[in-house]
Amino acid sequence: GQNIDQPTEMTATEGAIVQINCTYQTSGFNGLFWYQQHAGEAPTFLSYNVLDGLEEKGRFSSFLSRSKGYSYLLLKELQMKDSASYLCAPRGYQKVTFGTGTKLQVIP
Amino acid sequence: SQTIHQWPATLVQPVGSPLSLECTVEGTSNPNLYWYRQAAGRGLQLLFYSVGIGQISSEVPQNLSASRPQDRQFILSSKKLLLSDSGFYLCAWSVTGANTGELFFGEGSRLTVL
Numbered sequence: 001g002q003n004i005d006q007p008t009e010m011t012a013t014e015g016a017i018v019q020i021n022c023t024y025q026t027s028g029f030n031g032l033f034w035y036q037q038h039a040g041e042a043p044t045f046l047s048y049n050v051l052d053g054l055e056e057k058g059r060f061s062s063f064l065s066r067s068k069g070y071s072y073l074l075l076k077e078l079q080m081k082d083s084a085s086y087l088c089a090p091r092g093y094q095k096v097t098f099g100t101g102t103k104l105q106v107i108p
Numbered sequence: 109s110q111t112i113h114q115w116p117a118t119l120v121q122p123v124g125s126p127l128s129l130e131c132t133v134e135g136t137s138n139p140n141l142y143w144y145r146q147a148a149g150r151g152l153q154l155l156f157y158s159v160g161i162g163q164i165s166s167e168v169p170q171n172l173s174a175s176r177p178q179d180r181q182f183i184l185s186s187k188k189l190l191l192s193d194s195g196f197y198l199c200a201w202s203v204t205g206a207n208t209g210e211l212f213f214g215e216g217s218r219l220t221v222l
Contacts, residue, residue: 040196043213044213094140095142095165095167096154098151098152101151
């Protein structure tokens with residue numbers, strides 16, 4: 001089965017850096033996704049980590065430690081439009097399971 | 109390029125009525141297909157996935173069913189809706205056979221059961 005844990009809500013200031021953590025327990029691990037979801041919209045892809053380490057993509061970076069069952073998403077130079085839910089999603093065999101998401105509020 | 113469409117976008121149904129949500133993918137062959145549901149303020153719950161025509165895997169017991177009558181068509185159905193079926197339903201696809209494939213989501217269907 002899958003067990004995914006991430007904070008429910010976070011608040012950060014515009015221009016700052018925020019780190020959203022995710023721990024997971026899963027069978028048949030094949031990588032981990034991070035998706036962004038604005039209210040009322042479908043999720044959009046942010047990153048995918050297969051191997052341990054840090055993947056950087058512009059203002060967003062994602063880290064994975066497979067041995068620890070741990071990942072984080074790092075958002076730099078926060079903008080107001082980054083206010084959204086961020087979903088941690090490990091991929092197992094043939095399917096992707098999502099955590100409940102972290103609702104990030106960026107304040108001026 | 110690949111595209112995914114689902115419809116209807118919004119619907120309001122009475123308790124006990126039937127449901128049919130349809131999803132189609134274009135520009136790819138033999139995709140893995142998925143139905144997720146998101147209740148208000150909650151995370152995405154995987155309902156069904158399919159790796160081929162006629163092959164359906166169910167993740168949770170419920171009054172919903174799924175069918176894949178064609179390679180790129182995925183249908184979510186119910187014979188009698190419950191109040192708890194209200195939510196945001198998302199269809200998604202990924203490249204078949206690959207355990208590294210990104211999920212691509214449709215626009216979503218918002219169902220309100222009254």
